[in-house]
Every structure is written in C-alpha cells, then in structure tokens.
Amino acid sequence: MTEPAATPPPLALHEALLILIRLEKALPYLDELYRCLSHDEVERAGRFAFEKDFQQFVLSRGVLRRTLGHYFDREAQDIKFDYSPYGKPSLNVSAGETPICFNLSHSYLLALIGLTNAAPVGVDVERARPEIITDDLIRAVLSPRERVQFTALPAHHRAEAFFELWTLKEAVLKAIGSGHTLPMTELDLGLTQEGPKEARRISTKPGEDWSAITFWPQPDYAASAVAKGHEMTFRFLEWDRQYL
C-alpha cells in the first residue's frame, strides 16, 4: 500500500514558503510528473532538444502542479495557469479560492518554488560558476554604482557577491513579472561583501516595498526570493517524495 502524500505546511499570511527541489530526487517520478502536464506543457516539453532541459522542465512543472494541487485539494492536471504578457504564470482561481501566488526557477540540478498567500513573489536559483562572470555580464547586471562597489571588493569576495546580487535582481524582476524587459542595471540595490543576510527590505520605487532573502542552497548554487510587503518572513522546505 502506498503512503498518502504529505501536505506542505499551510501558507501563513505574511510568510513565503520556499521549496527547494533537488531534481535528482524527483527524477524517478519523471513519468508520473509528465502525466500531470497540460497539453500546451506537453507540447513545450516535446520541443526541448536536450534531455536534461526536458527533464528540468517536466520535473519542476510537475512538482509545482502537485504542490498547488495539495493546496487546492485538486488533481495536479486540473490546475490551470494564466500567463502575463511577459510569460509569468499565475493561477487561474475561482472567486472565493485562496489567491496563492507562486514563482519557479530552475538551474541545472536544482529548482526553487516560492509560494505565498496573495503576495506577489519571485525566486531565482543559479549555478554559481565564477568563470561565467565576464565584463559583458557585469555590465548587463550591475548598475554604475554597483560596478564601482564590485571593483572595490577584495578579489576573493567578488564572485560570491556577484551571484548574490544577480539572483536578487532576477528574483525582483520575476516578482514584478517584467522579466528582462526592465534592464537589471536600472535596479540599483547595492553590492556588499557581508554574504547572505537575514530577510531584508528593499524598495523598487517609492511606496513599493519588498522583503528579500539570499541564500546558498549548496556551495555552488546561489538563490534569492522576494515577496511583496515589508514584513514578509521566509520559511524553507526541501522537497521530498512524500509530497508527491
């Protein structure tokens, strides 16, 4: 007899739940997760040229559907998504249903899901390979002030500080939903060598406050999450097959 699936914790009002998925742990359930996908997702999955991209998409989308299915007491394949003009998926909910917000990111072997009860949320995870930090990338990511701060950092702190700020900016853009249509260089958040912090507050424009956290799920992956509101806290959960 199979164990009934465990339910992820309830979503508190001022809390963002961050679910880290080690994709290798989900790989044995690839077929099962593939069967949760909608027709358009199956079509998209079929267009990936590389098996690893196919797997990353199916595993992360499938776990996302299963997770949302738990919260709505619905089959994963019955979850319906809407898409913003910039491609950000959101839940198509009926009146009276909890307006759960979510965001997803994946990079190589990891995926990260952020979930909140109604607060816009953005997440980003990146495999942190220092050799990809070129002058072009620095110019594409950092504001002029941050570039000065970057150069002033001791050389051995630069890569870490860069990936922390890069994932933070990606998470902000994904929370706003604008994707890369808003240049990252226009977000001037400041670069430090202090390393990951407790949740911090950032402001993207007057009156628009966000709570943010940056962390290293493992030594070679940086991640950030951002949720709207100045008093959000972050709760961490590592995905396990008990949540299938």
Ligand SMILES: CC(C)(COP(=O)(O)OP(=O)(O)OC[C@H]1O[C@@H](n2cnc3c(N)ncnc32)[C@H](O)[C@@H]1OP(=O)(O)O)[C@@H](O)C(=O)NCCC(=O)NCCS
């Ligand atoms: C959103 C974006 C920043 C993601 O960047 P990335 O680092 O390559 O990818 P990540 O793994 O962090 O995130 C991908 C996930 O973010 C979500 N996503 C897609 N578009 C998004 C957006 N505009 N905002 C927030 N999240 C988005 C999806 O769940 C996606 O997962 P999927 O690829 O499995 O569907 C990038 O794709 C982008 O700039 N998109 C906007 C493009 C655009 O303007 N399109 C307009 C025509 S559709």
